[in-house]
Amino acid sequence: xxxxxxxxxxxxxxxxxxxxxxxxxxxxxxxxxxxxxxxxxxxxxxxxxxxxxxxxxxxxxxxxxxxxxxxxxxxxxxxxxxxxxxxxxxxxxxxxxxxxxxxxxxxxxxxxx
Amino acid sequence: xxxxxxxxxxxxxxxxxxxxxxxxxxxxxxxxxxxxxxxxxxxxxxxxxxxxxxxxxxxxxxxxxxxxxxxxxxxxxxxxxxxxxxxxxxxxxxxxxxxxxxxxxxxxxxxxxxxxxxxxxxxxxxxxxxxxxxxxxxxxxxxxxxxxxxxxxxxxxxxxxxxxxxxxxxxxxxxxxxxxxxxxxxxxxxxxxxxxxxxxxxxxxxxxxxxxxxxxxxxxxxxxxxxxxxxxxxxxxxxxxxxxxxxxxxxxxxxxxxxxxxxxxxxxxxxxxxxxxxxxxxxxxxxxxxxxxxxxxxxxxxxxxxxxxxxxxxxxxxxxxxxxxxxxxxxxxxxxxxxxxxxxxxxxxxxxxxxxxxxxxxxxxxxxxxxxxxxxxxxxxxxxxxxxxxxxxxxxxxxxxxxxxxxxxxxxxxxxxxxxxxxxxxxxxxxxxxxxxxxxxxxxxxxxxxxxxxxxxxxxxxxxxxxxxxxxxxxxxxxxxxxxxxxxxxxxxxxxxxxxxxxxxxxxxxxxxxxxxxxxxxxxxxxxxxxxxxxxxxxxxxxxxxxxxxxxxxxxxxxxxxxxxxxxxxxxxxxxxxxxxxxxxxxxxxxxxxxxxxxxxxxxxxxxxxxxxxxxxxxxxxxxxxxxxxxxxxxxxxxxxxxxxxxxxxxxxxxxxxxxxxxxxxxxxxxxxxxxxxxxxxxxxxxxxxxxxxxxxxxxxxxxxxxxxxxxxx
Numbered sequence: 001x002x003x004x005x006x007x008x009x010x011x012x013x014x015x016x017x018x019x020x021x022x023x024x025x026x027x028x029x030x031x032x033x034x035x036x037x038x039x040x041x042x043x044x045x046x047x048x049x050x051x052x053x054x055x056x057x058x059x060x061x062x063x064x065x066x067x068x069x070x071x072x073x074x075x076x077x078x079x080x081x082x083x084x085x086x087x088x089x090x091x092x093x094x095x096x097x098x099x100x101x102x103x104x105x106x107x108x109x110x111x112x113x
Numbered sequence: 114x115x116x117x118x119x120x121x122x123x124x125x126x127x128x129x130x131x132x133x134x135x136x137x138x139x140x141x142x143x144x145x146x147x148x149x150x151x152x153x154x155x156x157x158x159x160x161x162x163x164x165x166x167x168x169x170x171x172x173x174x175x176x177x178x179x180x181x182x183x184x185x186x187x188x189x190x191x192x193x194x195x196x197x198x199x200x201x202x203x204x205x206x207x208x209x210x211x212x213x214x215x216x217x218x219x220x221x222x223x224x225x226x227x228x229x230x231x232x233x234x235x236x237x238x239x240x241x242x243x244x245x246x247x248x249x250x251x252x253x254x255x256x257x258x259x260x261x262x263x264x265x266x267x268x269x270x271x272x273x274x275x276x277x278x279x280x281x282x283x284x285x286x287x288x289x290x291x292x293x294x295x296x297x298x299x300x301x302x303x304x305x306x307x308x309x310x311x312x313x314x315x316x317x318x319x320x321x322x323x324x325x326x327x328x329x330x331x332x333x334x335x336x337x338x339x340x341x342x343x344x345x346x347x348x349x350x351x352x353x354x355x356x357x358x359x360x361x362x363x364x365x366x367x368x369x370x371x372x373x374x375x376x377x378x379x380x381x382x383x384x385x386x387x388x389x390x391x392x393x394x395x396x397x398x399x400x401x402x403x404x405x406x407x408x409x410x411x412x413x414x415x416x417x418x419x420x421x422x423x424x425x426x427x428x429x430x431x432x433x434x435x436x437x438x439x440x441x442x443x444x445x446x447x448x449x450x451x452x453x454x455x456x457x458x459x460x461x462x463x464x465x466x467x468x469x470x471x472x473x474x475x476x477x478x479x480x481x482x483x484x485x486x487x488x489x490x491x492x493x494x495x496x497x498x499x500x501x502x503x504x505x506x507x508x509x510x511x512x513x514x515x516x517x518x519x520x521x522x523x524x525x526x527x528x529x530x531x532x533x534x535x536x537x538x539x540x541x542x543x544x545x546x547x548x549x550x551x552x553x554x555x556x557x558x559x560x561x562x563x564x565x566x567x568x569x570x571x572x573x574x575x576x577x578x579x580x581x582x583x584x585x586x587x588x589x590x591x592x593x594x595x596x597x598x599x600x601x602x603x604x605x606x607x608x609x610x611x612x613x614x615x616x617x618x619x620x621x622x623x624x625x626x627x628x629x630x631x632x633x634x635x636x637x638x639x640x641x642x643x644x645x646x647x648x649x650x651x652x653x654x655x656x657x658x659x660x661x662x663x664x665x666x667x668x669x670x671x672x673x674x675x676x677x678x679x680x681x682x683x684x685x686x687x688x689x690x691x692x693x694x695x696x697x698x699x700x701x702x703x704x705x706x707x708x709x710x711x712x713x714x715x716x717x718x719x720x721x722x723x724x725x726x727x728x729x730x731x732x733x734x735x736x737x738x739x740x741x742x743x744x745x746x747x748x749x750x751x752x753x754x755x756x757x758x759x760x761x762x763x764x765x766x767x768x769x770x771x772x773x774x775x776x777x778x779x780x781x782x783x784x785x786x787x788x789x790x791x792x793x794x795x796x797x798x799x800x801x802x803x804x805x806x807x808x809x810x811x812x813x814x815x816x817x818x819x820x821x822x823x824x825x826x827x
Contacts, residue, residue, distance in 0.1 A: 024203035056261045056371050057203050063265060091304035091365040093378025097265065 002026055003051070005033050012042040013111035015079075015104070019050030022058030031061045038065065039072045043111040047104060049080035059094050066098060077111075079104050125150045127198050131181045138187045139194035144451070145233030145357070146207060146259050152198035153259060155207065157231060158191055158444065159414045161221055162211040165193045168228050170206040170256065172238070175248075177228070180210065203370075206238060206256035207231070211414055217426040220417030222408070228253040230355060230410040232448065235455075236260040236370060237328045237355040243287065243301065243362035244331060244346070244665065255328070255354050255409060260373045262459065269381050271463050272389050274319055276501055276525060276566035276642060277703050280693055281391065282318035283574055284647035285349070285669070286326060286363040292670035294678060299365035303372070303379040310386045312676070316650060317693035321383060322391040322466055324575055325350040326376070328358040330400060334663050336595040345595060345663035349575065351468060352400045352434065354409060356452045359460075380461050391464035391501060392456065396438055396449050397472040397508065403428050403435035418444050421477055429479050431472050433509030440473045446487045449473075454496040464501025466527070471508040474519055481512055485519055492521035503527065503569055516559030520567065525642065528556055531570045536583065536606035539631050541765045541814075544735040549763070553742060554721055555640030557707040564705040568641035572632045573649055576602075578659045580632065580649035583607045584625040585614060590657030593664060601660030614657060626652075627814055630688050630789040631763060634816040637692040638702055638761045650689035651675035652682035684792055691794035695786060695818070698797050701749035701756040708748070716747035717778065718758070728775040738766040739811070743775055746821070758821030762811050769812045774803075774819070782806055782824035788817045 003020035014037055022030060037044050046062075048054075054062070062078070069076045077099045081089070089095040101107045127135035139154035146155045155167050166182040183193040208230055213223030230237065234257030239247065247254065290309060291301030297308040313321065329350040336345040350360065364372035383390050399419075401412045404427070411419035421429040421437040428436040439445050456462040467473060474485035491497055506518035506526045515529050531552045538545040551558050555565030573580050578589075587609045591601045610616075610624045629652065636643050647653075648671045655661050661669045675682050696702055708721035723731035724741035731740060741762035749756035760783065762772055774783055784800035790812040795801055800820050803809060811817055 024201050055203055055369065056374065059371075059374070060261060060263060087298075088366050088369060088371065091299055091302070091378075092371050092374040093307075093381065094374070096378075 003030050005030065007037065010108050011111065013045055013108055014040060014042060015045045015047055015108075017047040017050060021053045021055070022051060022061060023053070023055035024057040027055075027057045027061040031064060034061075034065050035068060038069045038074050038076070040074075043075045043077065044069070045077050045079050045104065045107050045111065047079045048082070048085060051085060052082060054085050054088065059089065059092065063094060063097060075099070077101060077107055079107055122150055131184075132179050134179060134181055135198040136181065137196050139196040141189045141192035141194045143233070144192075145231055145235065146257065148202060148259065149196055152196045153200050153202060153205075154194060154196045156192060156194040157209050157414065159193070159211050159213070160191045160418060161415055162213040162223065164212040166210045167195060167197070168208045168210055168253070169197075169200075170208075170253065172204045172206055172258075175252070202259040206253070206258055208253050208257055209414065217404070220422050220426050222412050222416040224408050224413050227408050227413050229408070229413045230255045231257040232355075232410050232414065233357055233451075234258065234355050235262070235357045236373060237358040238361065238370060240328070240330055240332070241361045241367045241370070243367075247332065255330070257355075258370060260370075262373070264374060264377045266377070266381060266461065269384050269461055271461065271499070272319070272384055272387050273499065274389055275705070277564065277705050279320045279389070279501075279642050280318045280637075280696060281320045281322050281569065281642060281644035282313065282316070282647055283322045283324070283644055284671075285324045285575065286360070287348070287665070288669045289647060289671050292667065292672050294673040295671070296673065301363070302365040303363055303375045304365045307379045307382050310382055310388070313388055314386050316690055317697060318645065319387060320389040320391055320463070322393060322644065324393050325353065325395055325468075326360050326363060326392060327353045327394065328355040328360050329353055331362060331665070333400060336663065338593050339595050340593065346665040347663065348665040348669060349662040351395050351662070352398075353395050354400045356396075356448075357455055377460060384461065389463035389501075391466055391503065392462055393466045393468060394453075395468040396440060397469040398432035398434045398436050398438055401436060403430065406435055415444075418442055421475070421479055431475060431479060431508050431510040431512070432469055437472060437475075437479075439477050440487050441476055441482065441485055446490060449487060450490055450494060453491065453500070454494065457496055457500050462500070464503065466503040466505065468505055469508040470504035470506055470518065471512040471514050474514075475512070483519075488519050488524070489521055492523040501525065516556075520563060522563065525567050525569050527574070527644075528552075528559070528568045528570055528641065530559065531556060531568065531639070531641070532572055532574075533604075533606055535572050535632055535635050538738075538763070538765050539628055539635070540606060540608035541738065541767070542606075543738060546731070546737045546740045547733050549635075549740055550723060550731070550742065553635065553639040553761075555707050560707070565640045565707055566642055566705060569644050570636055570639050570641040571644040571646070572636050573646040574644070575646065576660070578605055578607055578657075579646060579653050579655055580629050581625070581652040581654045582657055582659070583632075584628040585609055585616070585654065586657040587613060588657070589659040591660050593658060593668065594660060595663075601658075605659060624814060626685060627789050629685060631765075631814065631816045633689055633692055634761070634787065634789060634818060635763060637696050638759070638818060640702065640704065640708070643696070645689075647671060648675070651686045688787070688794055691787065691796075694797055695794070699749070699756055699759055699820075700754050701744045701746050701759055704749065704751050706751050708744075712745075714747050714752040716745050718743070718745035718747070720745055720748035722775065724760075724762075724772070724775060726770050726772060728773045739764045739770055741772060760819040760821065761816070762809070763816045764811045765814065767813050769810060769815075772809045772811050774807050774809060776807070777821040780823055781821045783809070783819045783821050786818045786820050788812070789815045
């Protein structure tokens with residue numbers, strides 16, 4: 001099982017789309033791939049619509065990325081969480097830490113301003 | 114790379130291979146399984162084993178992936194420790210196999226056919242979803258796992274509320290929100306409880322005490338409901354499988370193994386709301402039961418260390434459940450201490466209530482010790498130094514220590530005498546006025562030389578009738594428990610107010626509500642630490658069942674319709690809220706020192722004074738059923754803060770009485786806060802002046818609370 005990462009620039013924002021499962025096997029590599037986006041100009045939107053499951057290790061990876069972003073005053077938004085991912089993040093309290101939206105277009109528009 | 118990053122360690126490399134796994138000798142401490150650079154160190158103690166191996170499973174696999182014997186060189190003393198490199202902790206389940214003698218008379222019950230759970234496992238899988246049918250043939254039913262223990266606590270810290278200022282709310286994680294009416298997104302879970310924090314805030318409680326949350330098996334009850342044939346559960350959970358692991362089935366995310374995060378998130382949010390959390394912990398026995406019980410962990414690792422055994426090697430049964438943990442054995446003391454330290458440091462737990470705590474002061478042969486080392490150690494431990502320690506100061510073998518539990522100035526006790534006295538007085542038993550006075554003053558007879566926070570006052574708890582059932586049933590009705598109504602306590606001191614069970618009579622219903630309010634009034638104005646049973650504030654019923662340990666259904670669950678549905682008990686709920694707010698607003702009710710009945714601050718009034726129909730003339734006689742007391746506000750918090758005078762009168766008589774009120778200092782006047790014959794209490798600060806400044810009519814079966822403060826300018 002792998003997690004696939006694709007990125008594109010939309011206006012002032014960088015959209016990083018993930019696909020697959022974020023677990024202990026994939027999260028280490030994913031963290032290394034995600035961190036370079038942090039600290040670039042503009043906002044980073046992590047599109048999770050293709051992510052079916054995030055394990056305990058995966059949640060930590062996302063939170064570390066988020067904390068690293070805060071250190072450099074960058075902004076990371078999670079976009080389009082599946083119902084299951086959102087449920088798990090909500091129950092464990094991880095959701096409280098993140099900026100989250102269901103609507104990519106809306107997030108892009110706000111990032112552009 | 115920065116200097117802050119750790120350099121590689123020279124012991125971060127394997128020294129040999131066992132069955133293809135790269136390993137080296139591990140460090141014996143800490144016990145359990147812990148991540149180290151490149152691997153995981155497993156450490157387990159057994160004094161009498163002749164061989165030990167580490168059994169590894171892939172998550173959920175029926176059969177082990179590998180079994181690695183500990184080489185003799187990997188043993189330090191009686192501790193086996195090994196680091197295994199290259200494991201994926203998230204997908205790993207592990208256990209131990211211990212070989213050794215099976216010689217019960219000598220205390221040994223080794224069984225090499227079993228895979229044993231790690232006593233120090235911090236995450237356990239096997240009962241991940243509450244009630245879900247497991248594989249009963251699993252070779253390893255309660256599987257140790259390794260949690261991610263990094264958690265973002267932010268600046269979370271204990272609210273550090275002085276014990277005497279607590280209002281404790283005893284509840285059950287599942288029962289609190291499992292009822293369909295709860296309206297939470299994850300009913301019956303830690304997350305569900307977290308969603309109800311606003312309710313707790315509004316109620317005014319500042320401490321939640323949870324029934325056991327250490328991993329247990331809700332399916333270990335073989336009984337069925339004789340009337341419906343449905344499975345009965347071990348719903349309360351007083352049968353611990355794993356002491357370091359939070360119950361997975363209480364987590365909405367238990368099936369993903371995220372119960373630790375979910376529980377920590379609950380604690381963090383409770384603290385943020387100013388609410389402490391106390392855990393009910395069961396160190397007196399384990400889920401392994403007696404000789405016929407399952408071998409899960411301790412029995413197979415070192416039976417003679419962990420259990421109290423007779424000279425013939427049989428299990429002592431001081432707990433009434435088959436075995437008794439050998440709490441004052443040095444190794445077990447260390448286990449208990451490590452466990453509590455773990456919950457305080459890792460989960461930010463604020464206190465513990467010890468089930469059948471009298472067992473904790475028994476020696477390995479069962480003799481009660483005058484200076485039990487475990488209790489002393491817990492009292493002085495640096496990590497636990499500010500942790501609330503509450504004892505259920507009795508056990509199932511007749512050791513009753515309410516009032517003389519070894520306390521080291523630290524331990525509080527569930528005051529069972531408060532419960533019985535208040536129940537008996539309110540139902541109308543004669544001859545109790547003197548004893549009630551003592552209970553309301555913080556039970557100085559029991560807790561001489563200790564502060565009043567030694568007394569946790571309660572009228573109801575999970576074990577026994579709910580408050581509503583206490584005024585609705587004369588006898589218990591436990592048929593649903595499958596033991597012909599033979600289980601559960603018989604000395605309930607309850608009174609049904611004229612009719613057994615639900616009643617259509619307006620008179621009976623009104624009297625019941627009043628009786629509940631009377632008991633709540635006494636509880637929440639008494640000195641000591643009040644504890645409420647969840648749901649009592651809204652009149653929750655268990656239909657007369659006083660032992661719902663096995664009832665995972667509407668009998669036990671909190672029906673939130675009582676709070677905001679068409680059947681809401683608003684009157685009782687609002688009254689309870691008002692009383693809790695009153696207690697918080699009046700420090701005179703919450704002094705640490707016991708009152709002595711004398712003026713200690715030069716106010717002209719004793720700290721506590723007793724009254725009857727005539728002021729200053731309490732009727733202590735056997736036929737009396739009326740008592741009034743006044744707390745002098747100048748004595749609040751032992752004279753350190755100013756408060757109003759508070760006057761409380763309780764009447765268990767079926768006739769009313771005209772009370773003459775004690776005079777107040779010039780300029781002050783009595784104001785009515787609450788009268789249980791009236792629907793609602795007055796809002797704080799808006800108490801109403803009395804019609805007759807020096808008199809008050811106390812109705813039959815009622816209680817009244819007055820405050821003496823500056824008269825309203827007219």
